[in-house]
Amino acid sequence: MQKAVDDLLHHYETGRVSRRDVVAMLAALAAAPSLPVLAQPTVLKAHTLNHASLIVSNVERSLKFYQNTFGLPVKSTGTGGANLAVGDQFIGVYQAGANSKAEINHVCFGLKDFDPQRTVRALEAAGLKAESRDRDGVTQVYTADPDNLRIQLQDVSFCGGSGALGNVCS
DSSP states (O other), rough: HHHHHHHHHHHHHHHHHHHHHHHHHHHHHHHHHOOOOSOOOOOOOEEEEEEEEESOHHHHHHHHHHHHOOOOEEEEEETTTEEEEEETTEEEEEETTTEEEEEEEEEEEEEEEEHHHHHHHHHHHHOOOOOOETTTTTEEEEEEEOOOOOEEEEEEOOOOGGGGGGOOOO
8 A cells, every 4th residue: 555655645736736636546546455365375366257056947048049139159068058158257057956956056166287186185285164065077165155155176277067078169
């Protein structure tokens, strides 16, 4: 914050900003919430928000909605649904079970040089629960945030799908 104030005063002294601007900017700086600073190194480094997975009541209807409304092409397919491209990332749209309700099932962060066993060990060493499972030939790692919201971790190149096609994007 000190650097911001110094820069602001320099701009005032050189005529780039007016006294009124200085007062307004100082008031904004004083009113701005302070953000917590990470006191320790992170457990893992997320490089992308890889995808979010939706559990829906009718896959065909939902796929049609997202394709027709937002122009999202199919990126890959998996058991019970498909992944629709959103830039380099995707949104998974999968069928809910008979007694399930529609929900956002999880979000996935992409990690560089993802190794499932190393990822699980890092999470557990930090005191977090971690689960590794195989889905259609692709190893997936899950943990949860403090509110028990599911977080999936994968390689940055992961694009859904199943088996050998799990990392092949269309």
